Amino acid sequence: MINLRQISLREIRLPLREPFRISSGVVSERRILLLELADADGLTVWSECVAGEYPNYSPETIDTAWLAIEQWIAPKLLSKNIDHTAIYDLLEQDIRGHDMAKAAVEMGYWALFAQRSNSSLSRVLGGTRHDVAVGISLGIQASPDALVQRAATAHGEGYQKIKLKIMPGRDVDYVKAVRGALRDAHLMADANNAYHIADADHLAKLDEFGLMMIEQPLDRTDIVQHAKLQSRLRTPICLDESITSVDRARDMIELQSGRIINIKPGRVGGFTSSIRIHDLAQEHGIPVWCGGMLESGIGRAYNVALASLPNFTLPGDLSPSARYWERDIVDPEWTMTERGMMRVPRDVAGIGVTVDVNRIDDLTVRQTSAA
Ligand code: OSB
Ligand code: MG
Numbered sequence: 001m002i003n004l005r006q007i008s009l010r011e012i013r014l015p016l017r018e019p020f021r022i023s024s025g026v027v028s029e030r031r032i033l034l035l036e037l038a039d040a041d042g043l044t045v046w047s048e049c050v051a052g053e054y055p056n057y058s059p060e061t062i063d064t065a066w067l068a069i070e071q072w073i074a075p076k077l078l079s080k081n082i083d084h085t086a087i088y089d090l091l092e093q094d095i096r097g098h099d100m101a102k103a104a105v106e107m108g109y110w111a112l113f114a115q116r117s118n119s120s121l122s123r124v125l126g127g128t129r130h131d132v133a134v135g136i137s138l139g140i141q142a143s144p145d146a147l148v149q150r151a152a153t154a155h156g157e158g159y160q161k162i163k164l165k166i167m168p169g170r171d172v173d174y175v176k177a178v179r180g181a182l183r184d185a186h187l188m189a190d191a192n193n194a195y196h197i198a199d200a201d202h203l204a205k206l207d208e209f210g211l212m213m214i215e216q217p218l219d220r221t222d223i224v225q226h227a228k229l230q231s232r233l234r235t236p237i238c239l240d241e242s243i244t245s246v247d248r249a250r251d252m253i254e255l256q257s258g259r260i261i262n263i264k265p266g267r268v269g270g271f272t273s274s275i276r277i278h279d280l281a282q283e284h285g286i287p288v289w290c291g292g293m294l295e296s297g298i299g300r301a302y303n304v305a306l307a308s309l310p311n312f313t314l315p316g317d318l319s320p321s322a323r324y325w326e327r328d329i330v331d332p333e334w335t336m337t338e339r340g341m342m343r344v345p346r347d348v349a350g351i352g353v354t355v356d357v358n359r360i361d362d363l364t365v366r367q368t369s370a371a
Helices: 060-076 086-093 099-116 120-127 146-155 171-179 196-208 225-231 246-255 271-283 296-306 357-363
Strands: 002-022 023-040 044-050 131-133 135-138 161-165 186-189 236-241 259-263 288-290 341-343 364-368
Touching: 002 060, 002 271, 002 357, 023 060, 023 099, 044 099, 044 225, 044 296, 060 086, 060 099, 060 364, 086 099, 086 271, 099 120, 099 271, 120 271, 120 296, 135 146, 146 161, 146 171, 146 186, 161 171, 171 186, 196 225, 225 236, 225 246, 246 271, 259 271, 271 288, 288 296, 357 364
Parallel strands: 135 161, 161 186, 236 259, 259 288
Antiparallel strands: 002 023, 002 364, 023 044, 131 341
16 A cells, blocks of 8 residues: 655656657657655655657646646545556546546555565566566658658667658658668558558558557558558558546457557556556467657666566567667666666666665756645
């Protein structure tokens, strides 16, 4: 049981080393919502809300998450004794949506539990891996050549999966160019909902490039049209945006709307929901991997811990700190070996990295707390 005494919210600004463009928009500086949770014994943990600056991935933003946590989530939880495994269902009872806001708090409870048990986040989640395989997600570039350059560099650095963001007009030629340059690389594409079922023949042109998968080609809430599309593609479909809960994962499996799931704990409301999706997928022989939302080193700690579970058999979007930031807000920074692996902290209590509070203070643009 955890008795939550206080939740503090902060917004920090952290410029990306280079702008990141997906089919629906571009970001060059992250506005990141960080939480600090304190329990009645004075233990504290940091967590990160992965909502974006603008609602082009999901309807949530850092501002809606701030409001949801302050107005509805914190008041519902403060000063009560609640098990970390019960938070997800409790919040689902009467707060609709706001999954990223809920997840930031729910995952903080898991970290407090880990801290209290003197155990790592990986271990309390049921993680078994000591290292996780790392992939990179490359934003949309101005030309196929520019993308080939980035992909070749990433391949040389050891990334085990290279994801190419695509959109209409910047798809087949781009993927073809990268495949031409990197014959043996594990490539995939991510469309972030940019296509319609009427584009099925066009998307089938990607089949010849041997992609590991195509991620979320159709509408962010769709399960049905993806099943029709999957029946017309050899390339496996991976769902990201469409999988918001274990119920949607079950729909995907029943309808055969895809063959792989990207689990982002923020998107699905936290760790309890992530584990349910992981377990259901495992029962059905569906591999999963951990997606990313351009997290700071704090959010990354949660993703790496989750990716240590057994059915995370494909490389995650878990790139090292230096791929995103001039300097991260944790110590040590997240690094990758030349063989594309990232070490899972398993023998340190809690999230496994030290948070640089002085630096966070310097980067903070607003803060508040609820007690
Ligand atoms: O669709 O996976 C996505 C970033 C922002 C919004 C959506 C997505 C992404 C990424 C980033 O692909 C992956 C990363 O964090 O490295
Ligand atoms: Mg995606």
